[in-house]
Amino acid sequence: MSKPISGGCACGAIRYECSAEPMMSGHCQCRDCQRHSGAGHFSAFAVPKAALKIAGQLKFYTSKADSGNIVHRGFCPTCGSAVVANNSGMPELSALAAASLDDPSVFKPGMVVFTASAQPWDYIDPKLPAFPGMPPMPNA
Ligand SMILES: [Zn+2]
Numbered sequence: 001m002s003k004p005i006s007g008g009c010a011c012g013a014i015r016y017e018c019s020a021e022p023m024m025s026g027h028c029q030c031r032d033c034q035r036h037s038g039a040g041h042f043s044a045f046a047v048p049k050a051a052l053k054i055a056g057q058l059k060f061y062t063s064k065a066d067s068g069n070i071v072h073r074g075f076c077p078t079c080g081s082a083v084v085a086n087n088s089g090m091p092e093l094s095a096l097a098a099a100s101l102d103d104p105s106v107f108k109p110g111m112v113v114f115t116a117s118a119q120p121w122d123y124i125d126p127k128l129p130a131f132p133g134m135p136p137m138p139n140a
C-alpha cells in the first residue's frame, strides 16, 4: 500500500492515517465480527499502533472474543461505521476495517479466520489460507 494509508468513517468525523505497512490482513468470520459488520465477515488489516494516528472521537464496544481475548471495537458514534478493533492478544497492533480505507481496493486479504462459524452464504476466495479459529501467531 502507498503511504500514508488513510481512511475514516462514512460521515467524516473519524479520520486516520498510518505510516507503516500492514503486518497482517484478512477476513474474520467469528460471530462477533459478523454482528459488528452486519455481514458474513469483517475484513481488516493490522498495523502497528505506533504508526497510526486517529483523529475524532471513537466510541468503543468491548467484548470477549471467541479466542478468549478482549476486543475493543471502535466505531463512529454519529454514523456507526466500524473503524478499528484492538485485541488484547495483539497489544501493539490495531486492526483497521478494510472498508474504511479511502481506497479500499488496495486491501489484500492474506487469510480467513474463524471459518468454524462461517455462514453458508458467505463466499470467500478458496485459495486463501483458512483457519477454523485463531491463526498461528507470528511470534507466539
Ligand atoms: Zn462517522
Ligand SMILES: [Zn+2]
Pocket: 028, 029, 030, 031, 032, 033, 034, 042, 114
Ligand atoms: Zn472476528
